[in-house]
Amino acid sequence: MKTRIYNARILTMENEKEIFQGEIWIDDERISYVGKNIDILNQHFDKEIDAEGNLLMPSFKNAHTHSAMTFGRNYSDTLKGGEWLTNVIFPMEAKMTQEHVYELSKIAFLEYIVNGITACFDMYYEPQSMSRLSEEYGFRTVLCGAINNFRETPETIENAFLHYNQLHKYISYRLGIHAEYTTSLELLEKMAEMVHKYKQPFYTHVSETEQEVKDCIDRYGKTPTQLFDSLGLFDFGGGAFHGVHLTDSDISIYKKRGLSIITNPGSNLKLASGVARISEFTENGINVGIGTDGPASNNGLDMFKEMYLVSTLQKLINKDASACPAKQVVRMATRGSAIAMGLIDCDILAVGKYADMIMIDLKKPNMQPINILENALVYSANPTNILMTMIGGDIKYYKGEIYINEDIEDLYGRAEEIVKKLA
Amino acid sequence: MKTRIYNARILTMENEKEIFQGEIWIDDERISYVGKNIDILNQHFDKEIDAEGNLLMPSFKNAHTHSAMTFGRNYSDTLKGGEWLTNVIFPMEAKMTQEHVYELSKIAFLEYIVNGITACFDMYYEPQSMSRLSEEYGFRTVLCGAINNFRETPETIENAFLHYNQLHKYISYRLGIHAEYTTSLELLEKMAEMVHKYKQPFYTHVSETEQEVKDCIDRYGKTPTQLFDSLGLFDFGGGAFHGVHLTDSDISIYKKRGLSIITNPGSNLKLASGVARISEFTENGINVGIGTDGPASNNGLDMFKEMYLVSTLQKLINKDASACPAKQVVRMATRGSAIAMGLIDCDILAVGKYADMIMIDLKKPNMQPINILENALVYSANPTNILMTMIGGDIKYYKGEIYINEDIEDLYGRAEEIVKKLA
Structure with missing residues (x-):
């Protein structure tokens, strides 16, 4: 499974590297490319995601x-x-x-x-x-x-x-x-x-x-x-x-x-x-x-x-x-x-690391106008800005949908019953 | 325009009134009913919204x-x-x-x-x-x-x-x-x-x-x-x-x-x-x-x-x-x-007041299990829990959609240009 996420702002968290416009590729669980310009003509991707200018960063x-x-x-x-x-x-x-x-x-x-x-x-x-x-x-x-x-x-x-x-x-x-x-x-x-x-x-x-x-x-x-x-x-x-x-x-x-x-x-x-x-x-x-x-x-x-x-x-x-x-x-x-x-394999966005990353929605009003993005993450952002959550290359959450095999309403009911028993 | 929102938990904020299960009616701009049990057989509503057990409260x-x-x-x-x-x-x-x-x-x-x-x-x-x-x-x-x-x-x-x-x-x-x-x-x-x-x-x-x-x-x-x-x-x-x-x-x-x-x-x-x-x-x-x-x-x-x-x-x-x-x-x-x-006409949910209210999504994981709801609003909730925003009976936001006549992406572009001019 090879995934490409393009048209993104990217914060790799690798040393002091600045945010740049580019793309990330994921081969199965791990990142295989992070960069700006690359010839994609000879590449085959199973899935391509347009980040629409939003921010990819380590989770x-x-x-x-x-x-x-x-x-x-x-x-x-x-x-x-x-x-x-x-x-x-x-x-x-x-x-x-x-x-x-x-x-x-x-x-x-x-x-x-x-x-x-x-x-x-x-x-x-x-x-x-x-x-x-x-x-x-x-x-x-x-x-x-x-x-x-x-x-x-x-x-x-x-x-x-x-x-x-x-x-x-x-x-x-x-x-x-x-x-x-x-x-x-x-x-x-x-x-x-x-x-x-x-x-x-x-x-x-x-x-x-x-x-x-x-x-x-x-x-x-x-x-x-x-x-x-x-x-x-x-x-x-x-x-x-x-x-x-x-x-x-x-x-x-x-x-x-x-x-x-x-x-x-x-x-x-x-x-x-x-x-x-x-x-x-x-x-x-x-x-x-x-x-x-x-x-x-x-x-x-x-x-x-x-x-x-x-x-x-x-x-x-x-x-x-x-x-x-x-x-x-x-x-x-x-x-x-x-x-x-001790999770040294999923700490930053770099080739060889696990693809544990998130996409931040910059198009919600709270992130606008776009100025210094790190400031926006700390002082303005909230969970409405999580557009995607990926763990080891698997998308667990994207655009409001949770991709976990769970009947969530039923889970809430079970949890309520448990609380009654513990009380 | 007569709207009914039913199957809701309701926090009126009227004095020390506790949260209860019930419904709210809105006649044009103002609240015409807040309560638990009522005969709706002889009522005509232009719009009926099932709150699915979520919380209605003053905005x-x-x-x-x-x-x-x-x-x-x-x-x-x-x-x-x-x-x-x-x-x-x-x-x-x-x-x-x-x-x-x-x-x-x-x-x-x-x-x-x-x-x-x-x-x-x-x-x-x-x-x-x-x-x-x-x-x-x-x-x-x-x-x-x-x-x-x-x-x-x-x-x-x-x-x-x-x-x-x-x-x-x-x-x-x-x-x-x-x-x-x-x-x-x-x-x-x-x-x-x-x-x-x-x-x-x-x-x-x-x-x-x-x-x-x-x-x-x-x-x-x-x-x-x-x-x-x-x-x-x-x-x-x-x-x-x-x-x-x-x-x-x-x-x-x-x-x-x-x-x-x-x-x-x-x-x-x-x-x-x-x-x-x-x-x-x-x-x-x-x-x-x-x-x-x-x-x-x-x-x-x-x-x-x-x-x-x-x-x-x-x-x-x-x-x-x-x-x-x-x-x-x-x-x-x-x-x-x-x-x-000085907004004494839209402070609480009561008959005669402007219908300025919000619906809080209790079905996001951060609000579960449901215990004391006022605590959940202060200690657990975040903007992902805003399911609906209503001003004077008009729905301005509901389930992720903004009901305002504005090209939002275009607005962001204009704001960016303004920031450049001010800099």
Whole structure:
């Protein structure tokens, strides 16, 4: 299957390359040509798509989420952060089955696809459900271990790591724990052994709230980042989710170890956690990815909203309208997230890479008149501008139609029934 | 023309009325029935629309904008706030003609319509262009005087006030000035005379930046709000745009005078101005409306984004995830804005009111599963959820189609040419 998309503006995200007019060819799953002028007389294409001047760019990668948590979306948003988690979410989660995780995650995956997101870094339980869904939908999922004192064991994590990294092309598995405040020192030490045994990067929630940092210092005399680093958990890379309340010393650890920080500004606002110091991360050369966090704490899975927040919240806290420019933020949502997730084969539009890309509709009024396109992506765009979503050469969404084998209205009914059961 | 929309969820915004299942009838421009069960056997309808369980609610009203400023959207967003205004925007504005204002505002009006916004409170120049466009598009515009030391005179404002308040049903005109920092005391005193002569409410930019407040105190020993109030400008009501840096004393003036505050969180973030104290406004019973500000300083005209920001920024600054609940914010974007703009005939869904309403698509994945709908509107919804926009009984947008007599691609071309001329 050979596809040609022509008459496009193209943002490859390869280094500092400017947007240009051109075309992209896809041979089966991968990009075979990206460029301006080429002799197409001797080429045969199975499919040709006129982009009509719209923008092709690498798809968004959601570098931190809990997809199955659609059940808790808009379910209870009038409580304080702690009460909400303890009194509403945890009791519902305790009743969830594999089938529930599978069905509830479908809604999130559909939302990702219509919003131009083609991969997620998902921290949840029941990896078999997520793996099944990823394969069925043809959607890339990087599973993240979520061991803690209440769920999972080092053995389940090790087995999952060995099993899911060689199961199918849409799925991979990264070692991780839920968070310092839910995980004993004994478990952390066992995870450090595993990290060293397999020479693997390590991921976890870090310094999401002020209280979390304070409690960790009380327990260990160290911040969460300092603790993880002292245990050797970051010896082979990895990264932190949230990182809202990182100290200067923490930031120097991320820099020194070449780690990623995955920022979740929508969730951090909504749960009143704070604003991460993104400008200082980028000034220190730290790779930054962007995540939506789960649908129960955001409550949308919309990378445009996150990009707007990443940039404008830095302007706010730095009291500088020029802080955190759009080009930086577009990189975070695409290449930055892909790097954080280990998805190095679908990070940019270049020959040999997977064709994981989106077409942005520039003909909606919100993108007009066309001025600087990276600015438009961060400050003006919204999900109405997703014209096409492609994963590994497969069109999953185009001009309002979802190309996934699912009876969507029926799925909504099933999800509603599940929420009733969990309540 | 009699229209029936049935099988809907309905949020009337009338007092504390809960969402219910029912139908709405429209006789020409106005609502003739809102309810649950009625005998329709003896009724004739010219048009019947099945809402398929989706949500009908009052449309959004954009209570502060400068529509014509689409020319500056994404044109230059890497400069500091002051440089951007002085070096980029002002020189471009100096070259603008009536025709430019007319064409450039069209893009904003189209964006409003697809985003469920049916009225705007527009502070700009060339009212004849705005009036012409409002009438042609059938879109409600409340013009706001923008006198300052450089443009307009008390005479032009008075003439506009008398002329545009009786021209056609889509347009009205409110007395106002640009801001304290651009307007001499002499002009302010003349405006106060006019306010008293016609017993009219008064509107202006107020305390958008810290510097503005500081400079005003240096000049007059008063904050902008105290100054305006001491001159009698607020004796017949009105309101403030932005109100980011209001003091406790200022807030007591808004409360005492029954004024509105129109908040613009997207612009305030993007220009690094700060976060308004919305929770304190509402605790004091002050009416709050929401505006997008102009497309050059936001850069989108999306009320869902603004609602998300209004609510979540209060959670952030109050360090309380329960602050500024969704129901309050939905009211601000609809009824609160309408009250601030003097649009008391299209604020809620009730018999006798203009049929200015929107249908929200609940069948997109981002709204599923359906839990608390007001939360979903604020935390999950985006412009893909606008299924229908109706102004005075006329459908302007439905299922992706814009029903406005305009060659939109051609308009984009004309706007591009204008931007080149202004540059």
